[in-house]
Amino acid sequence: MPACLGTAALSALLVVSVPATAGEPLNLELPDMGDSTGTLFTPQQEKALGEAFYRNLHNQLQINEDPEVTDYIQALGRKLVEHSDMPGQAFHFFVVNQPVINAFAGPGGYIGVNSGLVLTTESESELASVLGHEIAHITQRHLYDAFQAAGRLSLPTAAAMLAGVLLGAGTGSSQLGQAAVIAASAANQQAQINFTRDNEAEADRVGMKILSSSDFDPRAMPTFFERMQQSTRFATGRSTPEFLLTHPVTMSRIADTRGRAEQYAYKQYPDSFTYQIIRAKLHVQTTRNPQESVSYFTAISDVGTRQQQDVARYGLALALIAQGKIGQGRAMLQELIRLYPEQSQFYNALADAEREAKNYPAALAAYEEALKRFPGNRALGLSYAQTLVRAGKPAEARKRLQEYLLHFPATPEVYELLAQAHSQLGNEAESHRYLAEAYYADGQTRNAILHLKLAQKAPGRDFQTDSAIEERLKEWLEEQREEREK
Known part of the structure; x- marks a missing residue:
């Protein structure tokens, strides 16, 4: 979790308004992160910074846009937030497609x-x-002063700097992040270590309370810490998990969380079926060679409970489909649907398999049947619209996507589908307009502006479209100007 290691470094970097000249000592002052009374940074500004930060991440990381994966992690996060100190605050949970073991909190x-x-x-x-x-790092305002300092910068610059520090501290992939950590470390290395330990300890304590109140096993926290620490017994350098580089785990920290966990009564905490399904899906999505997933799920298909074995068969079906073995995967999914008629993921996977095989009539029929059983299901609705676009039915796809946006937030994928549907319909202005929104959501403001300018030149525009394009273009050009000036 890069935020946990880099918070002090981030704060120290952002409170410096004028860089030190060559040879001049850095004057980095660590703020009091417990003070949440500042007024420079309003909740509205923090919301805007969070949105800009998230767009910036899209430009640097591969955010998983799979609606089943996203809906699961959001549901799990919301369940925990409901039992936090700030149940009414908006949170946005997402999965990053990276093999390194890590997580992070942002504005x-x-x-x-x-x-x-x-x-x-x-x-x-x-x-x-x-x-x-x-969640505890956010509810306890551990990042508050860093965001207050960021508020003195332009929105695009602040978002880029926060993303740079978080990603740089966590992965070493950003020169900006490396510079921030090095500078702050040189200024007061011991203070940062103590600061990190204090905040980590509080996040452990509050996080465990949230965990128990949400009906999850409090002992899972020290168990996970122990396993991470054991994984470093023979690890050196780059083989050390990122989780431990950003979350220093000491024996005293494990002992403290273990002691707190033992205060709770022991009981069984079974995993949800959806958790198991999403892990299997992520395994296939993030493994470069589908054969590796085929071998993995084949090896465990007879291990564990009947439900665990069926999840392994689901993962095997997805891996076989990724290999192009549609028939084998289809048969497995049909059997899983028979066994678990209330599990929407199996219906979606079967329809997706038909789409990938370009059996569009069969795919559309499968989605329609599934939507009758699971009306309003986000993943099924989005996959159905995608298949309509591929099947050359843009008018129906546009209608479905417009209905989708009445209930769910837009994502880059939704904007891209709308752009494709309008292009097939010959609405070039609208196509460029939605492509612009897709690029902007992906943190690519320059390309977004380019497509808006192309939309202004496209034929068939009306007054409403022109007004929307002009307003958005003005907004993005202003962002670009502020970023250049800062």
Whole structure:
């Protein structure tokens, strides 16, 4: 969780308004992160910063846009937030397609968890313990002063700087992040270590309370810490999990969380079926060679409970379909649907398989049948619209997507589908307009502006479209100007 290691570094970087000249000592003052009374940064500004931060992440990381994955992590996060100190605050949970074991908290309640961490957890309670820890960092205002300082910068610059520090501290992928950590470390290394320990300890304590109140196993937190620490016994350098680089785990920290966990009565905490299904899906999505997933799920298809074996068969079906073996995967999914008629993921996977095989009539029929059983299901509705676009039915796809947006937030994928549907319909202005929105949501403002300018030149525009394009273009050009000036 880069935020946990880099918070002090981030704060120290952002409170410096004028860079030190060559040879001049850095004057980095660590703020009092417990003070939440500042007025420079309003909730509205933090919300705007969070949205800009999230767009910036899209430009640097591969955010998992799969609606089933997103809906699961959001549902799990919301369940935990309901039992936090700030149940009414907006949070946004998302999965990053990265194999490294890590997670992070950002402004505006944005909490990301890497797919590598999800796959490393051995129980849903372990995953919940990580999210609870990150929620605690936000509810306890550990990042507050950093965001206050960021508020003195332009919105695009502040978002880019926050993303740079978080990603740089966590992965070493950003020169900006490296510079921030090095500068702050040189200024007061011991203070940062103590600061991090204090905040980590509080996040552990509050996170465990959230975990228990949400009916997850409090013992999952020290169990996960112990396993992470054991994984470093023979690890050196780059083989050390990112989780431990950003979350220093000491024996005293494990002992403290273990002692707190033992205060709770022991009982069984079974994993949800959806947790198991999403882990299987992520395994296939994030494994470069489908054969590796085929081998993995084949090896465990007869291990564990009947439900665990069926989840392994689901993962095997997805891997076989990824290999192009549609028939084998289809047969497995049909059997799973027979066994679990209330599990929407199996219906969606079967219809997706027909779409990938370009059996569009069969795919559309499968989606329609599934939507009768699961009306309003976001993943099924979005996949159905995508198949309509591929099948050359843009008018129906546009209608479905417009209905979708009445109930669910737009994502880059939704904007891209709308752009494709309008292009097939010959509405070039609208097509460029939606492509612009897709690029902007992905953090690519320059390309977004380019497509808006192309939309202004496209034929067939009306007054409403022109007004919308002009307003959006003005907004983005102003952002670009502020970023250049800062």
